[in-house]
Amino acid sequence: MIKKIAILCSIFLNLCIVRWEPVAIRMTWEAVGSQTFTFYTENSNVFAFFVCLLVAVCQVICLFTGRQLPRWVKTLKYIATCCLTMTFLTVVFVLGPYCADQGGVVFLLTESSMLYHHLLNPLCAFVSFVLLEREPKLPARCVPLALVPTMLYGSVALWANYQRLITGPYPFLLVYQQTTRQTVLWCAAILAMNLLYAWLVWRLGGNCRKKRNVGLLFRS
Template sequence: MKQHSLLDKLRRVLSILLNLAVVYMEPTAIRMSWEAVGDQTLTFYTENSNIFSAGVCLLVAVCQVWALISGRELPRWVKRLKFLAACCLTMTFLTVVFVLAPYYPNEGGVRFLLTESSMLYHHLLNPLCVFVSFVFLEREPRLSARNIPLALVPTAVYGAIALWANYQRLWTGPYPFLLVYEQTTRQTVLWSVGILLMNLFYAWLVWLAGGNRR
């Protein structure tokens, strides 16, 4: 059993606080989303990734408390789930800034998408809390590079369901690049490949920022 230094204990306490902050904010954010779009809430990657991340953050907080008591490290499988959550929310934040904001120039762009209603939590505060806690406070145990492609799984699953639902006319969007009947098949394929490649690049950056090396 490893004895943690004072700095390690401080990091764990801060990790617990940031993870619990996400757990605390998510019910408020999801209620705002539901009030705005009703049962369409769960058609959004943003809402799904934030719900998933809040669940992971609760698990991490519990495990960190146990780690403080027992002197053990955070279980690797829990760290792996936190990595997936950090990748999902980093994807959400950067897609808002670089992809979605240009679609809404007359509605305030980045300012509107990062500060209004539930978007303040889902697009800004939750992603920041999850990224900061993963990168600076939860550096152990280290993850191998084999974990990087796992970050594609949540995005690929959501994308497959969303594209199928749009093709079946069960959903409309909710993102412009999912509107399969308003763009060519080639555009849909290019968007899909581009988003997955972007997701993989972001996952590599998150993995690297978290202090992991080959």
């Protein structure tokens, strides 16, 4: 019974993201138009939209069959959750203080599409993954996979800034307004944060194997 309740709650939270994302992406498009997909936030939330839709469908099947989520589906949810966690924590610890004169963290977490993209979607993804989607366990080798979307986005965004195709949209991507050393340090710091967040999400999701009971060593 508890397992079925967890599955139902998982379905609900995943469908919340599926319902909110079209609303949020439309708000962003109305505000910045074709620049929408230059933002890591928007790309990660669109990715999460498709993943959460897939998870919700699979959870409905699990509800009737008693099976677990396919491991590859949970791996995708893990990666999407890490991307949204990265978005949320970057807003809180980096962009919020940087934009303090414009309202800071409160503004970036509550205004327009940012309410969904920076706060509600990340929270729903995190809670559903960590508390409700604990099976099957994911091996530690999945942790580096969470860095792939960030590395892909960063590579394309830095190249586009270098080619002057876009400007920013984040201050640490402004390659012509900072030294090469600063750009490299920013990249290293962001990837290090991403790796730390990915490990924490993996660990909080109950994927760390428990140590074998010491008492077993003394069995006769």
